[in-house]
Amino acid sequence: MRERGTVSRSRPARDVGRTRPRRGVLAIAGAALQQAVAYRATTALGIALTFVWVIIQYYLWRSVYAARPVVGGFDFETMRTYVVLAYGLNALVGWRIASEMMSSIRTGAVTLDVLRPIDYRTAQLARAAGWGVVEGALSLLVSIVVGLLLLRISPPAGPVELVLFAVSVVLAFVTKALLVFLGSLLMFWTTNGLGVMWSLQALIQVLSGGVVPLSLLPSAVGAVVEVLPFRGVVWTPVGIYLGLGGLGRGVALLGLQALWVCVLWFAAGRAWRRAFAAVEVQGG
Amino acid sequence: MGDPARAEQPVRRLARIYVRLRVLQLRSALEYRGDFWLSILGAVLQQLTGVVFAVVLFTSVPDVLGWGPWEVALLFGLVMLPAGLVELLSDGPWSLRTTVNSGSFDRVLLRPLPPALQVAAEHFTVHGLGNALLGAVLVVAGLTGADAWRWWTVPFLVLTVVAGTVLVTAVTFLANMVVFWEPSATSTFPVFVVLTRDFAKFPLDLYPPALQVVLSSLPPFAFTSCFPALLLLDRGGSLRWLGLATPLVAALVALLAAVAWRAALRRYEGAGH
């Protein structure tokens, strides 16, 4: 009931706001950025925290490669590079953003966000971007620097690949943020944010290639996962960075990644309206 | 005073009340049925990422430093089973940061029960069920696949898992107790400490010597999985006999936790409001 009231009252405000939506988006992103900076100690610890898994994988692969030069088409250097980049890319949209989205939906900040003269989806993405700039970019940077200096990962395959990689990283960020957004909509029906978040993160991790290179998966599974949107989070940008399959393939992969971003963008809008309407009907 | 209820053996009374508190928390958890299953699903999926990694690894290579898939499954299981049991039996320390900072820890000091028991019984995290079951399956599968069952395997396993559960409980208490000294509203420190047990899901000789020493001491998670696994799998030379030391190490860590807990209680000042 209350929500319906807010929505109808918000309509005039929305139309007025439409004239300058960009300002609003930047404001939201800026606010999130400041928040992330304020929590930088926690953020930094969070980065260190997930690094445990990078260390484990590094030593594990080192032992594996001690006995053989190539595994699944990767040599040790490529695999090291993959492990470090996969970690950094996954951190682009970290726990923090996901839990922010979920709690904003659960605690009814939803109604506030709906009041803003900006599409809800955009608002959430803007907020994620604010956090992402600090948390995600920081961990990506840290992992690349640490990787280049300590773990001696490969540099990008070439300057063009580096540019494509940068574009792909942005798309990877949007892809994961939209996936998390879609998952967060479950918060309309359950209060168990932790359960949702764990399931979601685990699915994205495995299907994006964040746990193992997708090329190592059994071929039947691999064929399916290769075309799903999840690969855009890790597997596509890493492939481009490493120059796997050459430039032409890199551009094609970038196209697929962009296509999925569009699809997810519209799906997110539809799902959001549906979820919101469903809850409204229930009188929540 | 002479009332009959107090004549009951103190330990039995405490055990009974502890069980009652647990059952009650389980029933509260079941009140939210959807959440209940979602929690289990989330935890199992999360653990499965590690399992997926191991499975894919071993479809590409036959072994790592002579450890095959079954041997590594045993390690995974020996880490996850005690971890799951701790989540089921004593997950309360994770809320210490909130209760201490809000001052609701006062209540714990006002009841005629040992504070540690109340804290341990505070929460019931159903996802422990998923972890414990998955862990048990992996232990059994690992031992069977490696063809490593012997007459003493079962009693040794029970001893190891019980000691491992004590060890992880003590470490969980120790990691979360820091709130009494460092009262900031959030902290990643305890999560970090407990996450280092992921190292123990793989053979210890993977890591450089310095890291091996850390894993056997600070916190000594290697004693829950790596060393007992050596003994169970009949490998690793004389290092395997460290597997027998798990109960001793668990007792030492528990003692340390008890001493620290006393200091923590003395340190408690309530919340200033």
Added chain:
Amino acid sequence: MADVVVADALTKQFRRPDKTPGVRGAVRHLVRPSFSHVEALRGVSLHVAEGESVAYIGPNGAGKSTTVKLLTGVLAPTSGRVRVCGLDPYTDRTANARNISVVFGQRTQLWWDIAVLESLRLLADIYSVPAASYRSTMEELVDVLDLGPLLAVPARQLSLGQRMRCDLAAALLHSPRVFFLDEPTIGLDVSVKARFRDLVGRMHRERGLTVLLTSHDLGDIEQLCPRVVVIDRGLVAYDGAYARLAAEAGHRRRVVVTLADGLPEGSTVLSDLFAGEGVDVAGAGASWTVRIDDPATTPGAVIARLAAGVALADVRIEEPSAEAVIRQVYEGGVPGAALSATVEQDRGA
């Protein structure tokens, strides 16, 4: 001595970390921590006899909750001595816990998701209440607190007032000898507050409970506690009967009347009725106020005198505002020496 609560010269200092904001400050604090000390209590002495009901009042931050925490064994005093029912509450925490009970306003000790009855059963088990006395106590509590319809309801579904009743039951189930209430009525609405006071009052009388109630809600004190201890900035500023406090502070009861026929301002018609008595008359038109300055004069006598002289449309007796009385104590308006002298006398009464 039948004093169940004995506190002598209690002091309590809290350590408060001096932190400069920001990362640099946090790091500096880690390397060389520095603390300043907050003196919450600076020498509080308090003796409460068995069966007494005492209000412990003071402004925010005066040290009320700290005193309760020292008396209940949650915290140890920095110096001084505490005995509750003959035990040191801090070192004998478990034994002491069975003798006392504490209710904190707005904090429930019931388990959120389970039926109230089950919470109560569990508490009875925790406190080792024998089956027979559990039955009889429950019967009494259910009756007095009217818990019947609430027992099957989970605590999270109770209204604040209902929860307060259930929390009272939870607190009294193990038949404590001393009952501490720390700001119990905070956040309750007026009618629930009145009901609550009534219930605590009944428990106090019927079970011979010793009650110590902290509050800055003055309604609590006037209705529940003949004895008042005022604390300010960690020191006891007054200890004695509330009535006496009001008198010492120079606050008197007043009779406020509305006359059937108005009188011009400055008229002496009314004051002439009280020639030579210790009252002060003021007013204009229909509404007049008679302030009673002489403790020997009763409001009844004043009203009788007025009714005999003029036609009254309405009469009201105003108690001195406790708020004003207490404020005067804080502001040092009451001579401390005179008050301390009254303490022993009042406690005997």
